[in-house]
Amino acid sequence: MSPESAPKFAVESLSTEALEDINHRIDFILEQHEPLRDKWESLIEGLTPPNQLNRLEDLARKRREALPPRPYISEKLLITKEVPEKARLLFEKNFQEVIAGTQEVDRGYNGRIMEYPDAEDDKKVVYKILIRHPIGEQNDLLSEASYLADLYALSQKNKDLRIGVPQPFYCATLTNARLIAMQKVPGVSVENVLKQKLPLPKEYDLALLEESLLAFVGRINAAGFHHNDLRVGNVMLNLEREDSEPLAHIVDTGNAKWIPSSKLKGEIDNTTDSVMIKKVVETLRLYRERQQTTEEQK
Numbered sequence: 164m165s166p167e168s169a170p171k172f173a174v175e176s177l178s179t180e181a182l183e184d185i186n187h188r189i190d191f192i193l194e195q196h197e198p199l200r201d202k203w204e205s206l207i208e209g210l211t212p213p214n215q216l217n218r219l220e221d222l223a224r225k226r227r228e229a230l231p232p233r234p235y236i237s238e239k240l241l242i243t244k245e246v247p248e249k250a251r252l253l254f255e256k257n258f259q260e261v262i263a264g265t266q267e268v269d270r271g272y273n274g275r276i277m278e279y280p281d282a283e284d285d286k287k288v289v290y291k292i293l294i295r296h297p298i299g300e301q302n303d304l305l306s307e308a309s310y311l312a313d314l315y316a317l318s319q320k321n322k323d324l325r326i327g328v329p330q331p332f333y334c335a336t337l338t339n340a341r342l343i344a345m346q347k348v349p350g351v352s353v354e355n356v357l358k359q360k361l362p363l364p365k366e367y368d369l370a371l372l373e374e375s376l377l378a379f380v381g382r383i384n385a386a387g388f389h390h391n392d393l394r395v396g397n398v399m400l401n402l403e404r405e406d407s408e409p410l411a412h413i414v415d416t417g418n419a420k421w422i423p424s425s426k427l428k429g430e431i432d433n434t435t436d437s438v439m440i441k442k443v444v445e446t447l448r449l450y451r452e453r454q455q456t457t458e459e460q461k
């Protein structure tokens with residue numbers, strides 16, 4: 164359906180929540196297509212929010228179709244761990260019913276991270292399920308799992324940098340069961356540190372964190388791997404770590420891509436990942452400063 168022929172919703176009839184969701188999705192698409200933002204914004208000017216979203220989704224789809232075919236399936240995406248009993252049920256039983264036995268660990272804009280609260284054997288396994296269809300240039304779940312497998316392999320090769328990536332165990336994409344099972348990462352996302360105002364231990368060295376993360380993205384970028392979404396929700400800090408454990412983990416390959424350096428251009432260039440990392444660490448520095456000031460005032 165072309166955006167012009169799409170039904171014109173009366174914006175007033177939308178709930179605040181629905182309108183917020185639409186605006187969130189509009190922002191998201193524009194953010195994903197930053198170099199085209201001005202052009203696309205002028206194209207949707209004057210349309211109602213639902214029609215703006217329709218139009219943008221259309222533009223994003225056309226752009227996506229012009230890009231290399233999907234899904235991407237990595238040769239590294241193998242079942243690397245015995246499928247835990249309860250999760251295996253997903254293949255045989257009703258997805259909803261089985262998911263009902265899980266608890267949410269956290270959620271992002273696109274996915275929920277679930278675990279079985281009392282299961283011994285899969286204690287360290289979490290399941291990512293998508294709560295909405297991938298939009299813009301996001302990967303579908305199978306591609307996301309594939310990129311995760313590749314990024315995990317890169318992290319294993321560069322263990323000296325002490326940046327971890329959750330190991331993917333398997334990916335299921337049956338009609339009513341789509342999930343990635345992966346290692347549960349110890350620690351907390353930068354986003355949750357900020358949102359929940361968690362204390363940032365004095366010993367947690369931000370300069371070292373920045374250095375390690377930048378070195379890590381430097382190496383993956385040099386290999387042609389681009390994460391493209393290194394925001395606060397996708398960097399997890401290991402605040403109570405043992406010396407042998409990584410300082411931080413990088414999660415969420417929903418936007419990742421292999422791009423040989425000769426093909427780099429436009430919105431993804433060879434600095435995107437490092438620019439985003441610097442922003443994340445800068446946010447943490449400001450957060451720590453504010454925390455210290457509040458403490459001194461006490």
Ligand SMILES: Nc1ncnc2c1ncn2[C@@H]1O[C@H](COP(=O)(O)OP(=O)(O)O)[C@@H](O)[C@H]1O
Nearest residue numbers: 269270271272273274276329347348352396415
């Ligand atoms: N392997 C993991 N172990 C523990 N927590 C995780 C793991 N992966 C993600 N999370 C948490 O769940 C949140 C949402 O996951 P994410 O994959 O980023 O979803 P989205 O695609 O919606 O952004 C993250 O911000 C992080 O706090």
Ligand SMILES: [Mg+2]
Nearest residue numbers: 271396397415
């Ligand atoms: Mg995320």
